[in-house]
Amino acid sequence: MLKIKEILRAPINGQQLYLGVLVFYLFFSFLRNTTFDPYLGSRPFNLASYICVALLIFKIYFLDDYKLKGKILITFFLLIAVCSWRLSTSNLIIVMAAFIMAAKDVSFTRIIQCYFYTTLILLVSVVTFSLLGVIKDLVFVVHGRATRYALGIVYPTDLASHVLYLLLAHVYLYYNKLNWRYYTGYVLIALLLKFITDARLSIICILLILPVVWTAKLAENPQSKVAHFITSLYWIFIPVLAFISFAGTYFFDNTNHIYYKIDHLLSGRLSYGLMSMYRYHFTMLGQKVEENGLGGSKGLSVFHHGNVGYFYIDSSYLRLIMIYGLLVTIIILGLMITISVRSVVGRNYAITAILLIVTLSCFVEQHLLELSYNPFLLALLANPRIISEVNINWKRKSIV
């Protein structure tokens, strides 16, 4: 009882509010992509999203320290996000925008810690409950390919993505302690994932963590010029992959032998992407796109009927352009490049290395704007210097 009174009387700490809202949102957002979703429906999720956005806007305008210019700039970006939300009918953009804008003065390490443990608890629980039979474990069987288990998540590839992003969060948290033991652990997890989900592209991304992070750690030594050079070029992949994603699909030609092989390797992503370009035109601020994915029980039945009616835009970059609009795409890409370049300049190579893996992964999967997968866009305004910040916060007791 006393504890509750204590909690109610304590002054509102911006960082604590942010992290609390993050955990609250992650709970609903994570469960949305599991076989718990048919029991919950979309209303609790949407309601939770809007509550989170409201609380974060409260934090931005009433708790954060911004001069007038800062407030105008933030309002401008939030308005763009609102327009894109209304036009695309997908509230992912406004939630992500709110979380990014509200992250000022919040320690990024705390965010990633929060994300890591929350998502880990959620993932382990969901997998456990699916194995116990409380919720469905969807199984996808294809001739000539291994049996793929989704273990409570809505699709096996999404399960692999969760593991990939959890590993990336782990890399960030333990960045200074990484050695061959950790790397071996990552490879073992990748192997285990191959047996369960056979999600080739996500597993390749996990394996790429090793060279990418290793090079970044080499770059910390001021004498290794080559490593530093390579690491400072990591950000280039962001606009390049986005461009390839767009141009490669636009110019896709089924009759070209090489194109056909690449499309086959990417499981048809190019041809479905091109289909989306035929069905929908390009917009500045987004449009509603009707999709029929392979996730969930509904998707499983599409899968069992030979993928008739399947239509999904898998590449995050193409999704940004088609669903959320050209303007939002440019802003998000600019955001990612800013984070990447700024961390190289500040000699904080962890973020730029992780962002490279995120960039590569988002080329083939659709989770760039989903917080339950990708928390790394929050690095824009969040504070990467954890130790001193936490100390100052702790000494000040509150920011209000």
Place this chain on the structure above:
Amino acid sequence: METKKYSLNDLIKIIWKNIIVIIVFAVIGGSGFFILAKRKQSTTYTAERSMMISHSLDSKRAHSQVSADLAMIPTYEDLIKSRQVTESTWKALPKSIRKETSPKSISDNIDTNNRPESLVITVKATTKDANQSLAIANTTVEVAKKELPKMQKGLGTVHVYTKANRKAVTSQTHGSVKKYTLVGVALGIVAGMLVSFTITTLRHMN
């Protein structure tokens, strides 16, 4: 001051200390979903009656007649569900049932079934009341017998089979309360774990 890193052991300790919070949430989740499931639960009753539209097997053209009758079955099914039949059905129903239904609701409630290569058409009526389903199934077939010859020239004989009775009505319960409660408990456990984790970390931070 170091940032606190958690090991698996720490996580176990946190769960044990906050097990009461988790149990409370599990109970709230379980009971919440139980109530939800009970409210969503509904029982429907299905009555069925069979009929057949065919020509006599005595004639020389019996074989082609049967083929023609088989080919007409999808059409007959459409005709049975058409407005001409459902409106007449509705008018033929007893007054008490007529008050609670409409011709449109009747066409929503009936369904026709047919096995491939079989001339038998089974008319099924599914509603929330056993007597309603019974009346609708039986009356639809009677009305079809009268209306179909008017709608198609050269129709064979419409044979109607035994009326469905109360004992033959089957019931289906929708929505499994047990499953929903289990899911509620599971969600409660997860929410409880997250809440206790958040409280513990926030306490350590301030």
